[in-house]
Amino acid sequence: MLDFPNAKINLGLYIISKRPDGFHNLQSCFYPVKWCDALEILPAAEERFDITGLPVPGNPDTNLCLKAYKLLQQDFNLPPVHMHLYKVIPMGAGLGGGSADAAFTLKILNKQFELNLTEDALEEYARQLGSDCAFFIRNKPVIATEKGDVFTPTDLDLSGYTCVVVYPGIHITTAEAYGNAKPEQPTCHMDMLLKQDVKVWRDVLKNDFEDALFPKYPELGQIKEKLYAAGAVYASMTGSGSAVYGLFKEKPAALLFPDHYTLWKGLL
Template sequence: MLDFPNAKINLGLYVTEKRPDGFHNLQTCFYPVRWCDALEVLPSEKLQFDMTGLPVPGNPETNLCLKAYKLLQQDYDLPPVHLHLHKVIPMGAGLGGGSADAAFALRILNQLFELGLEDDALENYARQLGSDCAFFIRNKPVVATGRGDEFTPINLDLSGYTCVIVHPGIHITTAEAYGSIKPQQPSCSMEMLLKQDVKVWKEVLKNDFEEALFPKYPELPRLKEQLYEAGASYAAMTGSGSAVYGLFKEAPANLIFPAHYAVWQGLL
């Protein structure tokens, strides 16, 4: 069975407080985009996992797809499978690619072996794998709070906008990003901010990590400004970085980036 785990962007991101468990509470909006990996799961005589595409650092045995299989196996007598992941979404970019891979692994295994798990149950499994994994179970726009794993559906439709996402090859770890953040409450709720027209988001919708990371990585504010100069209605860093995206009413024709940058452009 083959599926295509997709990325997400953050529309605004506010780190509101540090929690007693060491994590942070936040407010953000997750919005799915069509930049995708590919994940195939097939029955096999023994458990196998391999990858192609972008190189993923670390031990493959710790990959979230494999962890998703083993998590379900604790509760269900799953036969062995061969998981093959073709990695396209850049890592350390704030696009949620690894979380999507894990969530789609759960979804595929649920279908393949007819486990009958509803979305609520799949989300509960996904939360054990990562803070934003559960978003990719339903894969619809939400306001996320808590650690980024508590969701409120939001009626937000950006279809017709062209999204351009640029990853300059900078890998920002979660620890680095949160280590330089100063938690604060936003002036008003995400729901109220997102009800305003996209063309005024530039003035009201912020990503707290920009203030912390832009001075350290000057390529990022330059990218954001380049997207605005090309006509973006709104541009921002997504997640804790380092990808920067722009939303355009009409597809831009004058954007040129260095050859080593990873770039995706498509309709939302």
Template sequence: MLDFPNAKINLGLYVTAKRPDGFHNLQSCFYPVKWCDALEILPAKEERFEMTGLPVPGDPASNLCLKAYRLLQQDFALPPVHMHLHKVLPMGAGLGGGSADAAFTLRILNKLFELNLSAAALEDYARQLGSDCAFFVQNQPVIATERGDVFERFSLDLSGYACVIVYPGIHITTAEAYGSINPKEPSCGMEILLKQDLDVWKTVLHNDFEDALFPKYPELAAVKEKLYGAGAVYASMTGSGSALYGLFKAGEVPATLVFPEHYLVWQGLL
């Protein structure tokens, strides 16, 4: 069974408090985009996991796809599988690629072996794998709170916009990003901010990690400025970085918007 784990972008991201467990509470809107990895899982005589595409650092045995498989295997005695992940989404970019791979593994296994798990049950498994994994089970716009794993469905349709995502090749770890954050409550709730006209998001919607990381990595600020200079209605860093995105009215992404060859750039309709 083949599926395509997709990325997400953050529309605003506010780090509101440090938690007793060492994590942070946040408020953000998660929105799915169509930039994807590819993941195939087939029944097999013996367990096998392989990766192609972008290199993934670390031991393949600790990959989130395998962790997701073993999590379900504990409860359902799953047979061996052959799993092939083709990695397209960059790591350390704030796009949720690894989390999407894990959630889609759960989704595929649920269908492949007819486990009949509900979306809520899949989300409970996904939360054991990472803070934002559960989002990719239903893959619809949400307001995310607490660790980014508590969701409220939010009606938001950006299908009339094109999105340009730019990854400048700067890998920012979660520890580095959060290490320089000063948590604070936003001036008002995410729902109020997002219900304003998109043309004013530039002045009211913010990602707190930009304050922490732009001074350290001026290249990120330069990408955001370039997106606005090309006519983006709204531009921001996503997650804890380092990818940035710009939202453009459909058909208005200029052909002159180019970036250095070592950047990864994706463009598509939302």
């Protein structure tokens, strides 16, 4: 069975407070985009996991796809499978690609082996794998709170906007991003900010990680300004970086970035 785990962008991200468990409470809007990996899972005589495409750092045995499989295997005695992940979404970019791969593993296994798990049940499994994994079960725009794993549906619809995502090849770990961030209570709830016209988001909707990371990585701020110069109505870093995106109502002008940057463009 083949499926295509997709990325997400953050429309605003507020780091509210440090939690006793070491995580942070946050407030953000998660919005799916169509930049996708490919994940195929087939029955097999013995367990096997392959990764092609972009190189994935670390031990493959600790990959979230395998962890997702093991999670269901222990509860449902799943037979061996051959999983092949073709990696396209950059890592350390704030796009949630690894989380999407894990969530889609759960969804594929649920269908393939007719486990009949509800979306609520799949979300509970996904929360055991990572804070934003559960978002990709339903894969619809939400306001995310607490660790980024408690969701409130939103009727925000950006259909017709073109999204341009620019990844400059800088891998930013979650620990690095949060290590320099300063928690602060937002003055207005995310849902109220998103109800304003997209044209004013530039002045009211922010990603708190930008304050921590732009001074250290000046090219991130330069990408954001370049997207605005090309006609973006809103631009921001996504997640804890380092990808920066722009939303365009009209077809964007030609965008020139260094050859080692990765660009993705598509309709929302």
